[in-house]
Amino acid sequence: MLPDMPPPAHAAPEIVVDAAIPAGNLAFVAIDGDTVRLRKDLRDTEGHWIYWAFRVCGAEGRTLAFEFLDPLGADAPDRGAVGTRGAAVSTDFGATWRWTDDVRDDPRDPATGDHASFSRFTWRFGPEDGEVWFSQTIPYGEREWGDFLSRHEADRGRVFETGTLCRSRKGRNVECARFGRLDGEAPLKILLTSRHHCGETSATFVLEGFLEAVFDDDDTGRRLRETAEIRAVPFVDKDGVVEGDQGKNRRPHDHNRDYGETTIYPETRAIRDMAAAWTAGGAPPVVLDFHSPWLRGSWLEPDNSNEYAYLVGKPEMEDRQRRFCEILERVQRGGVGFRAGDYYAFGRGWNTGRNYAAGASIIQWAIREWPESPLVASFEIPFANVRGTTLRPDVLRAFGRDVAAAVIAMMAEKR
Ligand SMILES: [Zn+2]
Known part of the structure; x- marks a missing residue:
């Protein structure tokens, strides 16, 4: 957009994905349309592990897919990011949590009933959901x-x-x-x-x-x-x-x-x-x-x-x-x-x-x-x-x- 152009009247708010929550963990984010690609932050871990936690602001009314990439750097999917009931999710700043699979119907493994994907979940943000927290596990701190x-x-x-x-x-x-x-x-x-x-x-x-x-x-x-x-x-x-x-x-x-x-x-x-x-x-x-x-x-x-x-x-x-x-x-x-x-x-x-x-x-x-x-x-x-x-x-x-x-x-x- 040219510098002297006014902003469009109905500009979609910019989506922000960051680790600014208690015990936040996220090393990389790229937003591409309705897909958010992420990497967890391994820090001083030897090899791969499973923990991540982040928040999303400004996605009211949208449905986003979250896809984790191999935290060791390859562009392959992360084989250890999303658990058997999807992600833990909180819409009240961490006061209460549930699993995304309690609400969303992401694909299940037909044999076990578990969330099928190890690397991906989706979430539909309600009209009031200005800030939503997600985590690999229900937090305890x-x-x-x-x-x-x-x-x-x-x-x-x-x-x-x-x-x-x-x-x-x-x-x-x-x-x-x-x-x-x-x-x-x-x-x-x-x-x-x-x-x-x-x-x-x-x-x-x-x-x-x-x-x-x-x-x-x-x-x-x-x-x-x-x-x-x-x-x-x-x-x-x-x-x-x-x-x-x-x-x-x-x-x-x-x-x-x-x-x-x-x-x-x-x-x-x-x-x-x-x-x-x-x-x-x-x-x-x-x-x-x-x-x-x-x-x-x-x-x-x-x-x-x-x-x-x-x-x-x-x-x-x-x-x-x-x-x-x-x-x-x-x-x-x-x-x-x-x-x-x-x-x-x-x-x-x-x-x-x-x-x-x-x-x-x-x-x-x-x-x-x-x-x-x-x-x-x-x-x-x-x-x-x-x-x-x-x-x-x-x-x-x-x-x-x-x-x-x-x-x-x-x-x-x-x-
Ligand atoms: Zn242990």
Whole structure:
């Protein structure tokens, strides 16, 4: 257009696609008509990973297709960007989220019902949708943790208290909160962690659900308040959670390969020091570490494990872990449909010694520290689907409650 020409009276607003949201992650954008091509930002990840989050402004009334390109640079489609229910989407600045497949009817895989494309989703922007947020996963960060605590503010100092584990490398406060019996006399100690891999948000909804159980007016809640002190570190890789890193396979190694002879992250050092002081001279703690797996798999294949929730087997703890899985299958009331037979025994699928060549995990460290612990285990909880059931925050929280009930049931069995 010539410089002295007035703008057309009905100019379409310019579409802006950027990463200016909490935990935003986006490295490249090109808008071509109704197609937006994108690349996620791998940052210091070794190889490829799955996380991205961005917002779109100025697309009111339009239908856009979002196509992810290989983040390692080729113009090929990204084979690991869009999960089994499409993208997570929020039209209220992150207050609530749903999956695009709840609303849009993008093509499904005829065998599984999953969102067919690994690299593409579409969205129809309503006339009021001036700013819409999209993410690979339903986010869980400082805001969601604060919302959870604020729902229980009346019990602060009685049933829970917040504290600081340490400062992150970038000077952020790394949360460590206590729940249950707070007088230091609890016979049962339970350490809960998530986000050793910062992108694994479904894991923190489960951790929150476990903590919700402490407030419940039922047998599990009463026993937790009377007999257990829980220490929870919801965001182990705090900087990655806030900044929207991939986290998994971070160079030179990630937070869950930092429990060997030497440590490089302040959070893992602080977890070890805190746990040692907390448990000195007392009974060994229960240690549960929550993860989310890769983006998606096929729940029709038994070892293709990314679409069911399972416990990751360790040979030194296999008897107790299998017993726990049986109890959890029996006591569960939520909708995840946990199966003891999904126990991912050492040697199955990806769970081999090779997976730990880069360094020891928190679970390996905890088993070494407390071989007599009633239970040390990590869980993998999918992002969006378990065997055809769509995962949303309430389903994930209900699973966390079930895990809490199973811990209490297992401890009751030991007496
Ligand atoms: Zn993980």
